[in-house]
Amino acid sequence: MKYGCQSMVEPIGGILMKRPKDAFRSQQYLDDNFQYYGYLEPPNLEVAIEEYHNFESIIKEFTQKIYHLPFDERAGMDSIYTHDPVKITKKGAIYFQMSKELRRGESEAARDFLESAGVPTLGSIDGEGRMEGGDVVWLSERVVAIGRGYRTNDEGIRQFKEIMKDQLDEVIVVPLPHGEGESACLHLMSIISMIDHDLAVVYAKYMPVFFREYLLNKGIKLIGTNEYEYDYLGTNVLALSKKKCILLGGNDIMEKSLEDAGMEVYMYHGRNISFLGTGGPTCLTNPIFRGSR
Numbered sequence: 001m002k003y004g005c006q007s008m009v010e011p012i013g014g015i016l017m018k019r020p021k022d023a024f025r026s027q028q029y030l031d032d033n034f035q036y037y038g039y040l041e042p043p044n045l046e047v048a049i050e051e052y053h054n055f056e057s058i059i060k061e062f063t064q065k066i067y068h069l070p071f072d073e074r075a076g077m078d079s080i081y082t083h084d085p086v087k088i089t090k091k092g093a094i095y096f097q098m099s100k101e102l103r104r105g106e107s108e109a110a111r112d113f114l115e116s117a118g119v120p121t122l123g124s125i126d127g128e129g130r131m132e133g134g135d136v137v138w139l140s141e142r143v144v145a146i147g148r149g150y151r152t153n154d155e156g157i158r159q160f161k162e163i164m165k166d167q168l169d170e171v172i173v174v175p176l177p178h179g180e181g182e183s184a185c186l187h188l189m190s191i192i193s194m195i196d197h198d199l200a201v202v203y204a205k206y207m208p209v210f211f212r213e214y215l216l217n218k219g220i221k222l223i224g225t226n227e228y229e230y231d232y233l234g235t236n237v238l239a240l241s242k243k244k245c246i247l248l249g250g251n252d253i254m255e256k257s258l259e260d261a262g263m264e265v266y267m268y269h270g271r272n273i274s275f276l277g278t279g280g281p282t283c284l285t286n287p288i289f290r291g292s293r
Helices: 027-037 045-060 101-116 154-163 209-217 227-231 252-260 271-275
Strands: 012-017 063-068 086-089 092-095 121-124 136-140 143-148 170-175 192-196 199-202 221-224 238-241 244-248 264-268 286-290
Touching (some): 027 045, 045 063, 045 244, 086 101, 092 101, 101 121, 136 192, 143 154, 199 209, 209 221, 221 252
Parallel strands (some): 012 063, 143 170, 199 221, 244 264
Antiparallel strands (some): 012 286, 086 092, 136 143, 192 199, 238 244
């Protein structure tokens, strides 16, 4: 397996995903567990499978290979969001000890799969460290922004910096707001999605001034979302290829803003696979390799 992904915007060569039937298990499982996992309501499994099929058909157009995580008893319904338990760098995978205790088993399951496929382990966040993949945003191959909030703590960031010390020139620690509280899913990727080297979608209300100024000073154009579309994951945009991206359907204003910026936008219906669990297209995918094909 070809690996190495220190970019949010280069063409996708390989990507890690997990189908609803392997994460959501059964309708009874969803009905019994959705509140524990913090979903707005139980997803409809049959509809979720159809939504995912349509979502995956778009992803297939822009990647050479999709790898599917199998069903694993250690991983629950949140494991459909493959982005959070691991980051796959140029030198191997870094596995995260996630703050959401119900998700702790996902890292072990992902590690078993990726190691068996030939991806070496570079390190892991352990002990008192906490980190989730949604808080790690590559601004370039050697510059990374990390959200410091309820899902990623100082010790997790310290360990990540140590593991990556020879691969990074700059680490920007971005304090995240309290938002909707400790139980809410608020990652750095909730407020910024890089969709090109010089273009990002942001939710300015939650963005620290220093970070906004940093991006602007680097020549990165910012496309803002409004409060309603932020709540419907309008800031969660996945770059597929040069000037092409995918966005959850229902975010019409953001779609128009992206098109005005020269992007070709692909939309998918995802109430059950995305909105109810607060996980957009970046959350549903974990690029294993990005770069020239």
